[in-house]
Amino acid sequence: MFDGTDFAALWYETSMTQTSIGGDRPDAPDRDVLLAMFEIQSRIKLCDERFRSMLTSGQIQLIYYSPRGQECISAGWGVHLRPDDYVVTIYRGLHDHLAKGVPLRDLWAEFLGRATGTCKGKGGPMHITHPASGLMVTTGIVGAGIPIANGFGLAAQMDGTDQVCVVNFGDGAANIGAFHEGLNMAAVWKLPVIFVCQNNLYGEHTPMAMSTGVEYISERGAAYGMPGVTVDGNDPVATWKAMGDAVARARAGDGPTLVEARTYRFYGHLMGDAMEYMDKEERRLAMEADPVVAYRNWLIGNGHASEAQLAEIEEVVVAAIDDAVEFAMNSPFPDESELYTDVYAQATS
Amino acid sequence: MFDGTDFAALWYETSMTQTSIGGDRPDAPDRDVLLAMFEIQSRIKLCDERFRSMLTSGQIQLIYYSPRGQECISAGWGVHLRPDDYVVTIYRGLHDHLAKGVPLRDLWAEFLGRATGTCKGKGGPMHITHPASGLMVTTGIVGAGIPIANGFGLAAQMDGTDQVCVVNFGDGAANIGAFHEGLNMAAVWKLPVIFVCQNNLYGEHTPMAMSTGVEYISERGAAYGMPGVTVDGNDPVATWKAMGDAVARARAGDGPTLVEARTYRFYGHLMGDAMEYMDKEERRLAMEADPVVAYRNWLIGNGHASEAQLAEIEEVVVAAIDDAVEFAMNSPFPDESELYTDVYAQATS
Amino acid sequence: MSTETEHPVLPMASAINQALDVAMGLDPKVFLLGEDIAEPSGGVYKVTKGLSTKYGTNRVRKTAISEQAIIGAAVGAAIAGYRPVAEIMMMDFLAVCLDQVTNHAAKIRYMSGGQTPVPMVIRTSAGAGRGFGAQHSELLESWFVHTPGLKVVMPSTPADAKGLLLTAIFDDDPVLFIEQMMMYWDVKKYGGPVPPGDVRIPFGVADIKRAGTDVTIISYGRQVHECLRSAETLAVDGIECEVVDLRTLVPLDEAAVFASVTKTKRAVVVHEGVTRCGFGAELSSRIHEELFGELAAPVQRVGGANTPVPYASNLEADFIPQQSDIEAAVRRVTA
Amino acid sequence: MSTETEHPVLPMASAINQALDVAMGLDPKVFLLGEDIAEPSGGVYKVTKGLSTKYGTNRVRKTAISEQAIIGAAVGAAIAGYRPVAEIMMMDFLAVCLDQVTNHAAKIRYMSGGQTPVPMVIRTSAGAGRGFGAQHSELLESWFVHTPGLKVVMPSTPADAKGLLLTAIFDDDPVLFIEQMMMYWDVKKYGGPVPPGDVRIPFGVADIKRAGTDVTIISYGRQVHECLRSAETLAVDGIECEVVDLRTLVPLDEAAVFASVTKTKRAVVVHEGVTRCGFGAELSSRIHEELFGELAAPVQRVGGANTPVPYASNLEADFIPQQSDIEAAVRRVTA
């Protein structure tokens, strides 16, 4: 029930002051996992920065939903997945695409609508698909990926493999019918699906508290007899742990988990958003506590890596992005005949 | 998660042996309320018996969803509602129609598709509508009444009246998207709506446990920050109490409640159902514990009414049904021109 | 025109059951999901009778009343290499899961640039005439023909149902397979010989159910039978109708339609769904566009009334196109 | 044809905002609900800007992303005496709540024998051309025209949008009001004079946006502008087109269409939605049925490609009917 409580504020009161990263966890991941997560985060952050700068400068034009601020979540499940695991995501999906290993060149070319893109330029950013990496579906319809993810989980279950499916969606998606039907089916059939609610506290221009009858999305797991957990999505180690538990449960055949990872969208709903509906101070605090920067500092501060090591990772990423941008910009637009192909397996009147 | 537990069996283990009716409740209703509930139950039971006998004998032909066994639930909320309160129900709605006061003549005529029916014969049993009684919508789409009920609640809230809306649906409906969206909206807006899940343990040919990730539908209230309660829907007094609490809460502006009333369908999904998917013994037990008969005995046994008094109530009901049947059977079919009217306010090409 | 009268005459439901059985036997990737489809009841219309016993509940999966979850699971599994056959109990209920059908099943191949085909079938039963009222009686094929990416099939005989369903299951695109309840078990009116085994009928091949020279009646599904009966009546008056059963609306056998109409110069299009923006409009337009100069009369559409389906039996009968409507239309184009 | 050039020229979004404002001012039973429609943002396209400040959040109700709940609440409140205006952010999203629209809003008056009218409006924005891809670009008016009980409106100018929306809100039937994003804020291309106050435009009255003698081009929504531009080009070659803007598809101003085509003997139907089973098919069929003997050429349909909407800008441009397509069609019927 909406009682006027501003959960966003509440959340920031409790979490933005917290600077420790998985500090109290004895079961922190190995150093190579820590660095792998940093690599994914950097890839996302730097890629996002490039998109935004090229958009701002007018070099490119497209509808862009920045995932900036949510990097740790995708990195958190990314390092647990195998290439043959499945991922489903949404229009705000760049971070998930990269965490699942969609190649930068194909991705950039698709964002720019080029023939060399993941989808030959026909899908666009909202529909990035790259089965070779296990990135199976990107949907623009809120909540719709959830029931589809069950299909991948079901396929794995019927195949008798231990593949899992991670499906990503927002806090806003937790109020749509597909969420309910999907989680119930997954629970009843014990499907190997991890439901990752990337709770960035807003659905488009509406704060979660104004639209949601419950304080934590994870509480809804109980409505399906499914474990539900809320994790600080800005803490890479905590997120890694929660995702690892959920993935392990799914792989073991013990069924689905609802993981709510709390985070923040630094740049509003989409590029050009005036963000007049967001609290300025709240946003300032969130950006100040930038989880990628915090993690970087933590890695160095705790002796997991040197500044030089991390800088090198970043440099490699930047070079790869440079290459991808050039590749994409120099790629041709799809041939006009492509309008009519891929509607059906064969041309159909 | 479906772990093979047969909740139907479980439920009957715990409840079918229990014969006391609200016995331990100091706050039992007044005698006139007790008798009003009995009158409603009798109306439903006798009306249902008439439909079934006329169907069996071939006097009438229609798709018929018997509510037999579920009488106490509708009676339980029926006595709390005013004529200006709203009710929404489903194809299995005869009990709800009668509890809200839809006149027998109009109802019978509609079931038989006659011009004198509630809907001029155009809606039929699945769409009984009688705004004069507050029976606003009967839908044939599982779950779809739930979001619509919010509209009535919203109207009452915006009007500033203390009207409430009771929306009835089955256990099966608790797994469809509309349920989720509807309950969440009602909770966020604190709408004066009572969500009555008439849990008869089956959705069509599927036991609840095979389709539902949770043991009690009422547990789902928590997913919306809404009070959820399970009541023995075969105990008229307990049901009356639970419904009264929920109606009072709604009238007071304190928002919605999810009331799960557990019961049983005596005659399967619809007339002609072979019921091969139902446990014979379970059904025998349920029918043996016929809640209307049990209540009748309880009323007499506890000195609330004499056999003669109850028999008289039943006679009056029977006479009214006789009258309604005759009225309906002698009513004309709608004029052929009615096919084209009521599509729009005015004829529209 | 089926002439294999040596085969056992079956109701359409049994033919559909056979197709499912054959497909599941052939390919372990074929599985079924939907409400109430498993034993002991084998579906509310008993179309899937026996299959869960034969193939197990892992491959004949009973679901909650969660149509979005049903179609979503089929979409995902199809992309992952399965050939799901999802059942949506009645066509009107497609409205509760339309997003999964039109925004996902239909578009995903295109949106991925061809990387992720969605080889799935949605079986659904439809049609008025049983006193089910406005929400359980509709034929909505037009919505789906308007949705690029979907194929749309609507058989009129048991043999066609079997052959087309087998093709649908092994087709690499999402197929909406529309069955009509009125035909499921009525062997007398709608029964027919069904060849055993893996017999497939290709998509996009119309079947001339009756040859004629004067007027082409184009239809599909149950209305084909009304057309055939009308043709008999009209033949008494010397009007010889050719009855073209489209069988699949997407793909459409334009060639067969144009060939017949080129011959007869007159066409009547018949379907049960609402006339306004119905499939008949598409067909009528195409015929006019292609054969304008050759037509002796404008193409006539005979379809359901532009109203919801009423309950009262007399009104419901009026809603559905009658033989008298078909005959009147034929007489209009031959007048 | 609007000649009131003395009125301020506004973008369509402002005209719609005005209509909502006027209606809310006139009748306390009018209220709005939808995602993000309240301040501070006033809707993702800012169409409802300022209204929640003026009328309060009780009457401008921001909702969860729960389209079934949005339409359901509107249906119930409408039956209870309100005049809700529900916003579904984009037309493709109607697929997630279609059951509430087609099985409920559309049918409830009929199913209750006229006792429970459902006076509500569903506003939705639609259309390709902005690089939003396959799931945010569709025009699906045909589905709704195929759904008896719904009225369907699609304006082409700010003045029409305002006048038609006011009529829609005070109409006693459910109305689907289709807006096109491309026209919201582009004053230069789509702006126009908007009269102040409570000015209503009746349903079922087409507007001759350009008079002509040689060919009738029938369209609605944004494509009307393409038609007008094509008409200019064609006029240079001496082909004078009459451009009929239907404005409302249900009810349809058949009389205006037939009158114009009777005069010109040639018709081209233009819309952006997918051609197959699109509204053009209905219109083409009706014209052929009514004016068969008088037509000098078959009615031509110019519509969206029979494909999902592609992302790449060159393909997307090809998907949408272009002036060159319209001109080619006109030349076909005048050849």
Ligand SMILES: Cc1ncc(C[n+]2csc(CCOP(=O)(O)OP(=O)(O)O)c2C)c(N)n1
């Ligand atoms: C069914 C549907 N309704 C509405 C929209 C428009 N829309 C796009 S994103 C969005 C907000 C989603 O919020 P959330 O789920 O929290 O994800 P986030 O954008 O915050 O990552 C909305 C309403 C949509 N795409 N699909």
Ligand SMILES: Cc1ncc(C[n+]2csc(CCOP(=O)(O)OP(=O)(O)O)c2C)c(N)n1
């Ligand atoms: C959306 C939808 N899906 C399926 C159906 C078919 N159907 C009608 S009743 C029913 C079972 C409903 O079960 P429940 O909600 O428990 O109500 P009950 O019939 O037991 O009273 C089903 C599946 C429907 N009417 N609507």
Ligand SMILES: [Mg+2]
């Ligand atoms: Mg969000």
Ligand SMILES: [Mg+2]
């Ligand atoms: Mg039930």
